[in-house]
Amino acid sequence: MTREAQPDELSVELLAPCEGASLSTDHRFTLRAPFGRIGVQTLPVIHATISLPLEIWGPSNSSAAFRIRFERPGEPVDAEVGPPVRISFDASGICGIAASLDRVLLRAEGVHAIAILAGDRVLARRRIVVWRVPEWEWPKDRVPEGA
Amino acid sequence: MNGLVVELFVLCERFAADEQGRAVLERVVGNLVKDTFPAAQTMALYAEVWGTPFGTPRVQIRVRAPDGQVVFSPAVDGFALDDEGVALFGMPIENLPLPAPGVYAAELHVDGEVLARRRFLVSRTPGKTAWTASS
Numbered sequence: 633m634t635r636e637a638q639p640d641e642l643s644v645e646l647l648a649p650c651e652g653a654s655l656s657t658d659h660r661f662t663l664r665a666p667f668g669r670i671g672v673q674t675l676p677v678i679h680a681t682i683s684l685p686l687e688i689w690g691p692s693n694s695s696a697a698f699r700i701r702f703e704r705p706g707e708p709v710d711a712e713v714g715p716p717v718r719i720s721f722d723a724s725g726i727c728g729i730a731a732s733l734d735r736v737l738l739r740a741e742g743v744h745a746i747a748i749l750a751g752d753r754v755l756a757r758r759r760i761v762v763w764r765v766p767e768w769e770w771p772k773d774r775v776p777e778g779a
Numbered sequence: 780m781n782g783l784v785v786e787l788f789v790l791c792e793r794f795a796a797d798e799q800g801r802a803v804l805e806r807v808v809g810n811l812v813k814d815t816f817p818a819a820q821t822m823a824l825y826a827e828v829w830g831t832p833f834g835t836p837r838v839q840i841r842v843r844a845p846d847g848q849v850v851f852s853p854a855v856d857g858f859a860l861d862d863e864g865v866a867l868f869g870m871p872i873e874n875l876p877l878p879a880p881g882v883y884a885a886e887l888h889v890d891g892e893v894l895a896r897r898r899f900l901v902s903r904t905p906g907k908t909a910w911t912a913s914s
Contacts, residue, residue, distance in 0.1 A: 665801035
């Protein structure tokens with residue numbers, strides 16, 4: 633039976649919300665378009681998916697649980713917290729996780745954040761700016777050359 | 780206080796930009812396996828720093844070996860935050876020395892203060908003999 637790691641034994645070494653992430657056969661993430669900013673045309677809007685590659689370090693051969701918190705500006709910080717996610721550490725003490733947040737409601741412009749929690753402890757937090765893209769910057773259909 | 784926050788600090792094998800100019804960080808480095816030591820690894824570092832618009836902090840990058848020795852400490856010139864107080868920073872690291880297995884740490888320093896640290900584990904290929912020689 634593996635022992636349960638305590639929150640202060642855990643360290644988030646990678647928290648990189650992005651548009652897409654893939655995992656190679658040798659367990660290496662490739663991250664596409666890390667989110668520092670999310671541009672939207674209208675608000676509120678449902679953002680389809682935020683990929684959330686994580687790498688958490690802990691004691692060898694232990695297990696732990698964490699939760700993901702999505703923070704919106706002007707709302708209580710604990711308004712949206714996901715269910716516990718259980719992980720296990722191998723002999724190296726490193727656990728890679730390909731998590732995602734699906735159908736994320738973005739209500740307003742401003743600084744949002746994704747936090748990784750273990751118990752009441754915030755292990756890591758990544759801020760993201762949501763902003764409304766001016767209409768003149770919206771992608772336009774292109775007319776093919778020679779048309 | 781320098782007012783800076785490192786929001787993203789990633790080691791990967793290489794980085795590129797997609798057709799829209801957004802970063803693609805290929806093969807994130809968290810765990811490396813080498814047959815022999817000393818070894819070397821080419822990789823890249825990518826960071827996103829938030830702070831005061833138009834700030835020009837003095838940034839240093841260091842990589843420490845398991846014994847605390849600094850094995851990489853490049854000059855970082857021209858680090859500047861944009862009009863929204865964001866700096867995107869990428870740096871290739873050619874042949875980073877890996878003198879021994881263990882836990883390494885890449886650090887981002889500003890004015891002598893460590894603002895971000897990313898650890899990565901370097902281990903020996905299982906089954907490989909740890910040859911040593913003495914005279």
